[in-house]
Amino acid sequence: GNSVTQMEGPVTLSEEAFLTINCTYTATGYPSLFWYVQYPGEGLQLLLKATKADDKGSNKGFEATYRKETTSFHLEKGSVQVSDSAVYFCALDRGSTLGRLYFGRGTQLTVWP
Amino acid sequence: SQTIHQWPATLVQPVGSPLSLECTVEGTSNPNLYWYRQAAGRGLQLLFYSVGIGQISSEVPQNLSASRPQDRQFILSSKKLLLSDSGFYLCACMIQGAGELFFGEGSRLTVL
Numbered sequence: 318g319n320s321v322t323q324m325e326g327p328v329t330l331s332e333e334a335f336l337t338i339n340c341t342y343t344a345t346g347y348p349s350l351f352w353y354v355q356y357p358g359e360g361l362q363l364l365l366k367a368t369k370a371d372d373k374g375s376n377k378g379f380e381a382t383y384r385k386e387t388t389s390f391h392l393e394k395g396s397v398q399v400s401d402s403a404v405y406f407c408a409l410d411r412g413s414t415l416g417r418l419y420f421g422r423g424t425q426l427t428v429w430p
Numbered sequence: 431s432q433t434i435h436q437w438p439a440t441l442v443q444p445v446g447s448p449l450s451l452e453c454t455v456e457g458t459s460n461p462n463l464y465w466y467r468q469a470a471g472r473g474l475q476l477l478f479y480s481v482g483i484g485q486i487s488s489e490v491p492q493n494l495s496a497s498r499p500q501d502r503q504f505i506l507s508s509k510k511l512l513l514s515d516s517g518f519y520l521c522a523c524m525i526q527g528a529g530e531l532f533f534g535e536g537s538r539l540t541v542l
Binding site: 351353359360361362363366406417418420421422423 | 466476479522530531
């Protein structure tokens with residue numbers, strides 16, 4: 318089946334620390350992979366995506382590389398800010414026209430000044 | 431660009447009461463529409479999706495139902511709420527071929 322497993326939180330970091338949130342997936346076919354972010358009290362927003370193997374998605378200093386050999390899509394940022402505090406969701410789309418996304422459980426990130 | 435409106439934003443209801451959450455989409459036509467529930471510590475669960483007017487697919491058996499009376503309107507309902515229906519409900523849309531979900535601001539439901 319299709320599923321996403323992401324690192325359990327919460328993750329607490331000091332400002333300017335390096336961030337990694339692990340995400341691995343199980344899927345048939347050639348899925349697209351996404352990271353969504355949810356700021357406190359809001360809905361989800363797309364952070365970045367990658368549609369094929371070895372693609373790197375990037376946005377706002379965050380990066381994630383689609384690794385087919387390890388079925389992973391880890392989220393990284395070199396220097397986090399307090400404003401990055403949010404819940405991060407990894408997701409996959411198996412590529413059907415239905416657009417059905419499978420989400421991980423989410424990882425809460427808190428950044429302290 | 432598309433905008434998704436959800437209301438009410440917050441709702442407190444007694445067990446056994448009915449529910450109606452509404453979602454409308456602006457800025458696009460013929461989108462795929464989705465209802466997700468986010469329960470505490472459990473991530474996002476897809477409840478229903480719709481590819482057109484009157485077309486509803488349910489992902490999990492439950493106490494809720496959905497309807498799509500117009501192209502850009504998606505309604506989540508219940509006749510009798512349960513405590514377990516508490517959660518944060520998110521409406522989302524996907525433009526055909528875009529490969530990206532756009533989410534509304536969410537409706538927080540507390541059942542007492």
